[in-house]
Amino acid sequence: MIPELGHFALIIGLAFALCLSIVPLIGVAQNNQQLINSAKPLSLGLFIFLTISICLLAYSFTVDDFSVKYIANHSNSLLPYYFKISAVWGGHEGSMLFWVFALTAWTFAVGAFSKQIEKEFVARVLAIMGMIAVGFILFTLLTSNPFERLLPNFPAEGRDLNPLLQDIGLIIHPPMLYMGYVGFSVAFAFAIAALMAGKMDAAWARWSRPWTVAAWSFLSVGIALGSWWAYYELGWGGWWFWDPVENVSFMPWLAGTALIHALAVTEQRNTFKHWTLLLAIFTFSLNLLGAFLVRSGVITSVHSFAVDPGRGMYLLVLLAIAVGGSLTLYAIRSAKVSSPSRFTLYSRESAILIAMSILITATVTILLGTLYPLIIDAMGLGKISVGAPYFNLVFIPLMILLFLFMGIGPLIRWKKARKGELSKHLNKISVFSVLFGIAWPFLFAGEFSVWAFVGMTLGCWIVLAVLKDVLNNAKQADGRWKFSAVPLNHIGMAVAHAGIAVTVIGVTMVSTYEQEINVKMSPGENVNLSGYTIEFAGTKDVLGPNYSAIQGQVNVLLDGEFVTLLKPEQRTYKVQSMGMTEAGIHTNLLRDIYVALGDPLGNNSWSMRLYYKPFIVWIWLGGFLMAIGGFLAILSKRYRKRVLASEQKRNQSNPMVL
Amino acid sequence: MKSIIRFIPLILFVLLGALLYRGLFLNPQAMPSAMIGKPLPKFELPRVKSEEQLVGRDDLQGNIVLLNVWATWCIQCKYEHPYLLNIAKDERIKLYGLNFTDDRNAALSWLKQYQDPYVFSIFDEQGALGLDIGVFGAPETFVIDHTGIIRKRFAGPINDTVWKREFLPLIETIEAEMAQ
Numbered sequence: 125m126i127p128e129l130g131h132f133a134l135i136i137g138l139a140f141a142l143c144l145s146i147v148p149l150i151g152v153a154q155n156n157q158q159l160i161n162s163a164k165p166l167s168l169g170l171f172i173f174l175t176i177s178i179c180l181l182a183y184s185f186t187v188d189d190f191s192v193k194y195i196a197n198h199s200n201s202l203l204p205y206y207f208k209i210s211a212v213w214g215g216h217e218g219s220m221l222f223w224v225f226a227l228t229a230w231t232f233a234v235g236a237f238s239k240q241i242e243k244e245f246v247a248r249v250l251a252i253m254g255m256i257a258v259g260f261i262l263f264t265l266l267t268s269n270p271f272e273r274l275l276p277n278f279p280a281e282g283r284d285l286n287p288l289l290q291d292i293g294l295i296i297h298p299p300m301l302y303m304g305y306v307g308f309s310v311a312f313a314f315a316i317a318a319l320m321a322g323k324m325d326a327a328w329a330r331w332s333r334p335w336t337v338a339a340w341s342f343l344s345v346g347i348a349l350g351s352w353w354a355y356y357e358l359g360w361g362g363w364w365f366w367d368p369v370e371n372v373s374f375m376p377w378l379a380g381t382a383l384i385h386a387l388a389v390t391e392q393r394n395t396f397k398h399w400t401l402l403l404a405i406f407t408f409s410l411n412l413l414g415a416f417l418v419r420s421g422v423i424t425s426v427h428s429f430a431v432d433p434g435r436g437m438y439l440l441v442l443l444a445i446a447v448g449g450s451l452t453l454y455a456i457r458s459a460k461v462s463s464p465s466r467f468t469l470y471s472r473e474s475a476i477l478i479a480m481s482i483l484i485t486a487t488v489t490i491l492l493g494t495l496y497p498l499i500i501d502a503m504g505l506g507k508i509s510v511g512a513p514y515f516n517l518v519f520i521p522l523m524i525l526l527f528l529f530m531g532i533g534p535l536i537r538w539k540k541a542r543k544g545e546l547s548k549h550l551n552k553i554s555v556f557s558v559l560f561g562i563a564w565p566f567l568f569a570g571e572f573s574v575w576a577f578v579g580m581t582l583g584c585w586i587v588l589a590v591l592k593d594v595l596n597n598a599k600q601a602d603g604r605w606k607f608s609a610v611p612l613n614h615i616g617m618a619v620a621h622a623g624i625a626v627t628v629i630g631v632t633m634v635s636t637y638e639q640e641i642n643v644k645m646s647p648g649e650n651v652n653l654s655g656y657t658i659e660f661a662g663t664k665d666v667l668g669p670n671y672s673a674i675q676g677q678v679n680v681l682l683d684g685e686f687v688t689l690l691k692p693e694q695r696t697y698k699v700q701s702m703g704m705t706e707a708g709i710h711t712n713l714l715r716d717i718y719v720a721l722g723d724p725l726g727n728n729s730w731s732m733r734l735y736y737k738p739f740i741v742w743i744w745l746g747g748f749l750m751a752i753g754g755f756l757a758i759l760s761k762r763y764r765k766r767v768l769a770s771e772q773k774r775n776q777s778n779p780m781v782l
Numbered sequence: 783m784k785s786i787i788r789f790i791p792l793i794l795f796v797l798l799g800a801l802l803y804r805g806l807f808l809n810p811q812a813m814p815s816a817m818i819g820k821p822l823p824k825f826e827l828p829r830v831k832s833e834e835q836l837v838g839r840d841d842l843q844g845n846i847v848l849l850n851v852w853a854t855w856c857i858q859c860k861y862e863h864p865y866l867l868n869i870a871k872d873e874r875i876k877l878y879g880l881n882f883t884d885d886r887n888a889a890l891s892w893l894k895q896y897q898d899p900y901v902f903s904i905f906d907e908q909g910a911l912g913l914d915i916g917v918f919g920a921p922e923t924f925v926i927d928h929t930g931i932i933r934k935r936f937a938g939p940i941n942d943t944v945w946k947r948e949f950l951p952l953i954e955t956i957e958a959e960m961a962q
Contacts, residue, residue: 455791459785495801696909
């Protein structure tokens, strides 16, 4: 009964979404206030019924209702309750429901926090988000229904959640990622609404900016969590594999990064409108394309979902309607968009334009690398895979170039920089950065390394540039410092840029100085790993709730002093009879010690992989800093201040409304 | 001219769409399992019914060997078990079991309760052989031909439809090869 109620709630949600995508648009066309005003309550109804639906699915998981096919395939009565709940988004069907739920949450939020925006415009935006919801609820209901029953012969026990997904990282990683993916639909809806209205002033850029930055921040956290999870859970010690599914999350992030910069320019300088429109469409399209690539089985990946060509066809049709439709709209309507470009070569506009071009180039090269196996296969030339060498070859040089402009962007003036002004700002910090980059490898390792030099110089350069920018803003005319005078969105930008620098430093240090040892160890033996003594004390058997494991006891010592006891495990999950490596990791800000248990080699000896990973945690810390920066920027008063002003203006000019 | 430029994104997207459409009809999963075409790896393991007597690769005698991965914790195995009893009567093949990460007493009482279709079952308590041949879960069935080469791996329970579609054609092919 409960699953049927969940199913039914989803269908009612579809009805709400259908109304939301039609009624407000009729209202706008006929200038009928009542119909226009219906958009917000409809989005509330949509959100409520999707909440009911996903809660009922989660409830069915907690009570082990294995008559539901999705639950029988992704849960087990022995599974701890928190994994039962996270299993809601552990497979294809449930993750689609979560996707739609997140979409309706954003839709509702846009409706709730848009009092300052023109009602007609909000009605259009909500209607477009309603259309997206219709597409994806229909997809869920028709091809991927998580409430499908296995009646009358249902299993007494479930097949269990994939052991790889039984992990804290997987409880929060997908929700963050989906919040990011779906969040970009707001920017998309704003862009389409602007094209429909034929009205593209700075106001719509200001309205959609906080939403886009929020989506970008969620996506940053989601990607960082995914990378962190791969690092500690897969047991290879790697943190990024250029796997198609990773690429599919990374491309919208790159395009989204370009989009938030284009939006900033559109809002402040009233130019770059075509960039903003196209990037909003492009970013959202990449999300849809990602959903298609991952869920249709067109591309193989370690993250493959259950594959069904029917789903692929549906998603392709959806992609064609959404992207084809919006690009057609752009082709027809964008002639009306006047985007005067009044800036000289030496200006912040130019720096951002170059940075955006680099970001888009990077996105396209990753897209090509991801699709290349498919292109070759489609032309009948065989099966190949594109690996890390290609991506590193094209991506790293582009990023070096990008980071150079990241230092210039915040310090150069809009429109036209005065002669000598830029060099005045940059001379000291560039000299310092280069010296820092040269000194660092000697201080850390005692010898020069080109990559460490490049990475550390750029990291330092980015941080100093934003620091300088904040100081410039804090310095008052009378020469005193007043940090409260720095606008919050400026601080947000500085924190996010610093986050990039932190990640760059982490990546540089790990790739240059990591150490890996593969060794056979018997109890009592020890090896030296970058100054640490790793001592294998033997193994013992441990029993988890749904697995049994052999646990290594590994002492880590530094200069004879005990640092920590690591417990890497080889787990066997009974139900899926799957072997799993659980690495033992000791983390601090300067390094990780990572121990993975390999195969037993007889006489109690084991093959072991030991890694020393300097600064690796910086990679993910940077991701979180970026998100913090994003959220700080959203809190900025500038969005609310102007909002109040515009509201007052509107209320004065139109006292009847309200 | 300028209006044509605005259609460029759309045109690019249409090209991409055509590629993706084509991609739907390709099968990247068709990549064969790494073990197919290779001989069964060497092993030395006890049998379920005898702790002392170790068996190895050469003990799997027969022209066409089916190696069925099973366990008592596997519900699908219970489902396919009656059909395995059926297959065991087929003269052309020899059916062996690989009892995978299981408990010996449970396995013994299972064979007693549901009858034993296997010539014998290998007792792979640690899952070592299973890992070597890339077992994901039970049930799985491997087909090994007269030259000792793994020819097929099937994941999931066997029933009449599966048997006729997935196994019989291969058995006939191998028989034809043997006749040559």
